[in-house]
Amino acid sequence: MGDSNVVYSGKVHIKVVRADDLRQHLNRKPAPMAMLRVSVAGVAQQELMKTNPMPNSTSPEWNQEFVLPVPDASQSQLECTIWDTSDPNPTEFSNFLGEVLLNLAKLIPYKGHYIEQVFFVKQGKTIKTEQQATGNLKLGLRLDISEQPRSPGAEQPRSPVAEVRQEAAAAAVEDAAAKAARETKEAAERERAVKEEQERRAREAEQAAERAAQQAAEARRAAEAQRAQAERARSPSPERRSPERPASPERSVNKSSALDVTTGGGTRTRIVIAVIEASNLPHGVDGESNPMAVVRVQGPAGAPSQQTKASAKTREPFWNEKFVFGVEEAHVPSSSIVAEVVSGQEVVGTVAPVPIRSLLNGQKMSLPTINNGADIYCVDGWFDVHPGRGAPSGGVSSYSSPTKIAGKAQLHLRMTFIPAAGVPTDAVGQRSPSPARADHSVNTSAAGPRVLHHQLQRLPGGAADIGVLLRSEPVAAGGEE
Structure with missing residues (x-):
């Protein structure tokens, strides 16, 4: 390869013999031309030699000879590139067919001798093309050089x-x-x-x-x-608890709600109906029971019916809802209270009509805050519920009981009769008063239970025990409270 302290300068004789199996260009055979030059330490020299183009050939034969100067064979390289000259409008390197690079230092041992050798045409290291180079190139080479010592201290290129x-x-x-x-x-x-x-x-x-x-x-x-x-x-507080009928711990009933009506005069009797609860109601035809109670006044004094809220899936509903009806005094004798139990669109039970006049057989009382202290009458009881609309006509004493009867379909109602102000009770119900005692008067009737009339203003302490006043249990004849 040569001595690094020696400069091998001279010339290289090159014979471009032929090429074989070069690649086609533009889908046709090229017109190849070879170009030769020497580069020293990667720097190309000015001298550039070219062969003649060989049209329409992938295996051209040139047999052309060239001589190129070699400044230092130990650092020089022969570059032989092949180009297609038939491309009229070549883009950058589009007509490049391949190259052969030869390090001239390999020829130093054979200086002065002519050598022919076939080299593979390769794709360029610095020239990139889409198509790969093919074929080979046959060259004849002779290196004529002289050897001279390299100057001391001289830097190599x-x-x-x-x-x-x-x-x-x-x-x-x-x-x-x-x-x-x-x-x-x-x-x-x-x-x-x-x-x-x-x-x-x-x-x-x-x-x-x-x-x-x-x-x-x-x-x-x-x-x-x-x-x-x-x-x-x-x-509940002791002063509001009835000693005879204590309130149920699960269903606390406001017994004064039936009396909670506006006071004042007028010529209409007020009927206050409190629908408390029901027990052992029959099922509907669909097997479900979502009961609600419907009450109305039947007769010449008829008024739109009113109803409670529906209780879902129960035969023991608890409503405790109050409704008020106004009845002209002249219509009281011929009017009745009708109550039905409805589930969906079906009437599952009916209470026997209660004549309004029969309420006068109920518990008689007077309250300063209601009806200006005049007498009012209250019936509180459990009424039999007959299947469908098949309830017979009747009255309070025939179809009600003061307490619930186990296993029987019943509806708990509290009905209060409040006469119009200024109208005597006898004129409405044709009822004669009973002899009164000092603290309360007793009035008996063959058609109904015994009635107590309490003078509230005479109760101890002036308090009104609503629980006592609204109880519906009859008192035995001649008995004391």
């Missing part, structure tokens, strides 16, 4: 390739450093983002825990309030 490689290495180092710095920064940002997300989730969890604690406290307060309300409902 620096290869541009080495410079490019050095620059590329430096750029790679810079890129690696920049990449490392970028990755470090990105890792720090990711770590900060993760930390912020963890802090956000911790805050949200803390807020959720606070909300849950507040909701739990509110739920406890609501439960305590409901429990207290239930306790009050189960344990």
Whole structure:
């Protein structure tokens, strides 16, 4: 390969013999031409030699000879490129068919000798084309050089390739450093983002825990309030509890609701009907029982019916709802109260019509806040419920009982008769008063239970015990309360 302290300068004789199996260009056979030059340490020399074009051939024969100067064979390279000259409008390297590169240092041991050799045509290292080069090229070579000592201290020419490689290495180092710095920064940002997300989730969890604690406290307060309300409902105050009929702990009935009507004068009798509850009601035809009670006044004084809310899927409904009807005094003797139990569109039971006049056989009382203290009459009892609309006509004494009868279909009603102001009771019900005693008067009737008339203003302490006044149990004849 030569001594690095020796300069091998001279000439190289080149004979371009022929080429075989070159690739086609533009889908036809090319017109190949060979170009030759010498480069020293990667720097191309000025001298450039060309063969004649050989049209329409992939295996051209040139047999042309050329001589090129060689400044230093140990650092020189012969470049032989092949081009298609038939392309009228070649783009960049589009007509490049391939190349042969030969390091002239390999010929130094054979200097002065003619050598023919076949070389493979290869794709260019610096020239990129879409089609791959093919074929081979036959060259004849003779290197004529002289040897001269290299001057001491003389710098050898620096290869541009080495410079490019050095620059590329430096750029790679810079890129690696920049990449490392970028990755470090990105890792720090990711770590900060993760930390912020963890802090956000911790805050949200803390807020959720606070909300849950507040909701739990509110739920406890609501439960305590409901429990207290239930306790009050189960344990009514002593002054409002009836000693004879204590209120049910599950169904607290406001017995004064039937009397809660507007006071004042007028010529219409008011009938207040409180529908309390029902027991052992029959099923509907569909097997379901969603009962509601419908009440109305039947007769010349007829008025639109009124109804309770429906109770879902029960034969023991509890309503405790109140309805008020107005009846002209002249229509009282010929009017009745009708009550029905309806489930869906079906009438499952009917109570026997109750003549309004029969309410005068109920419990008689007077309250300062109702009807200006005039007498009013109240019937509180359980009325038999007959299937469908088959209830017979009757009255209070025939079809009601003061207490519920087990296993029997019954409707609990409390009906209050409030005469119009200024109209004597005798004029309405044709009822004569009974002899009165000092604290209360007793009036008996063959058609109904015994009636007590309490003078409220004479009760101890002036309090009105509504539970006592509205009880419906009859008192035995001649008995004391």
